[in-house]
Amino acid sequence: MTDTMIAVIGGSGLYEIDGLEGATWQSVETPWGAPSDQILTGTLGGVKMAFLPRHGRGHVHSPSTVPYRANIDALKRLGATDVISVSACGSFREEMKPGDFVVVDQFIDRTFAREKSFFGTGCVAHVSVAHPTCARLSEACLKAGWDAGITMHDGGTYLAMEGPQFSTLAESKMYRESWGADVIGMTNMPEAKLAREAELCYASVAMITDYDSWHPDHGEVDVTEIIATLMGNADKGRALVARLPRLLGAERHPCPHGCDRALEYAILTAPDARDAAMVAKLDAVAGRVLNG
Ligand SMILES: CSC[C@H]1O[C@H](OP(=O)(O)O)[C@H](O)[C@@H]1O
Ligand SMILES: Nc1ncnc2[nH]cnc12
Numbered sequence: 387m388t389d390t391m392i393a394v395i396g397g398s399g400l401y402e403i404d405g406l407e408g409a410t411w412q413s414v415e416t417p418w419g420a421p422s423d424q425i426l427t428g429t430l431g432g433v434k435m436a437f438l439p440r441h442g443r444g445h446v447h448s449p450s451t452v453p454y455r456a457n458i459d460a461l462k463r464l465g466a467t468d469v470i471s472v473s474a475c476g477s478f479r480e481e482m483k484p485g486d487f488v489v490v491d492q493f494i495d496r497t498f499a500r501e502k503s504f505f506g507t508g509c510v511a512h513v514s515v516a517h518p519t520c521a522r523l524s525e526a527c528l529k530a531g532w533d534a535g536i537t538m539h540d541g542g543t544y545l546a547m548e549g550p551q552f553s554t555l556a557e558s559k560m561y562r563e564s565w566g567a568d569v570i571g572m573t574n575m576p577e578a579k580l581a582r583e584a585e586l587c588y589a590s591v592a593m594i595t596d597y598d599s600w601h602p603d604h605g606e607v608d609v610t611e612i613i614a615t616l617m618g619n620a621d622k623g624r625a626l627v628a629r630l631p632r633l634l635g636a637e638r639h640p641c642p643h644g645c646d647r648a649l650e651y652a653i654l655t656a657p658d659a660r661d662a663a664m665v666a667k668l669d670a671v672a673g674r675v676l677n678g
Pocket of ligand 2: 474475476477547552553570571572595596597598599607612
């Protein structure tokens with residue numbers, strides 16, 4: 387039996403979490419470069435925790451330059467079992483209001499300027515992302531949010547755009563009316579895909595800051611307004627995170643949805659055709675299947 391380690395990736399407005407026992411900021415090196423920042427580790431209620439600010443403390447990385455592969459590799463290397471993304475987003479639904487949280491269960495990936503896989507020439511793998519989030523972990527996030535008194539929405543489709551500019555009005559209307567997206571942000575892809583490749587359970591808590599640009603009564607997205615909403619959301623995000631250890635427990639059981647076995651049959655490159663340097667780079671992410 388392994389230990390649970392809950393890793394929180396904090397988005398815009400969430401640059402640290404409090405209350406960790408034995409809190410230490412650790413530097414982690416990865417074959418994919420440096421993560422966004424040092425990683426805060428410690429325990430909460432006897433459960434191991436890790437926290438990584440996605441944009442770095444001080445918000446230095448843009449959505450396109452966040453080192454997504456290094457971040458996921460570093461968390462896996464530290465022993466993370468469950469990754470919870472806490473992100474700011476815009477809403478495409480009247481009933482999903484600024485200040486509400488959505489536990490996202492689907493994504494539309496419109497990003498194009500990012501490395502999207504750990505695999506490639508020399509070691510090819512195809513994992514399924516039909517269900518890109520872990521239902522068990524998402525359920526825990528939902529319960530934690532309810533318990534913290536947050537208005538939570540169970541499920542929603544997150545449109546991941548490249549940014550950094552916000553959407554045009556035509557895009558906003560198309561995503562909402564034709565594509566059926568519920569919320570929009572710039573960072574959950576390729577993060578969710580990479581977490582699946584690294585056999586980590588992944589859940590996404592999207593904290594609504596605005597109505598994007600489609601809403602007739604709200605006009606265009608205004609970053610100063612977003613920041614004001616972000617501050618309140620970040621406090622609620624921390625309250626949600628604080629309730630997760632009790633819900634997930636210190637002992638890690640196999641994921642009932644198979645997130646922790648996603649690579650079992652995914653690697654197509656024959657063992658004798660694999661590139662040794664590539665295999666070495668995949669030590670943390672895919673060591674279980676490549677060297678196991
Ligand atoms: C603060 S406005 C746009 C910015 O906020 C979101 O970041 P994150 O997903 O890391 O919370 C959004 O994706 C954009 O990067
Ligand atoms: N409207 C929006 N579009 C993209 N990313 C966002 N993050 C917060 N609000 C957003």
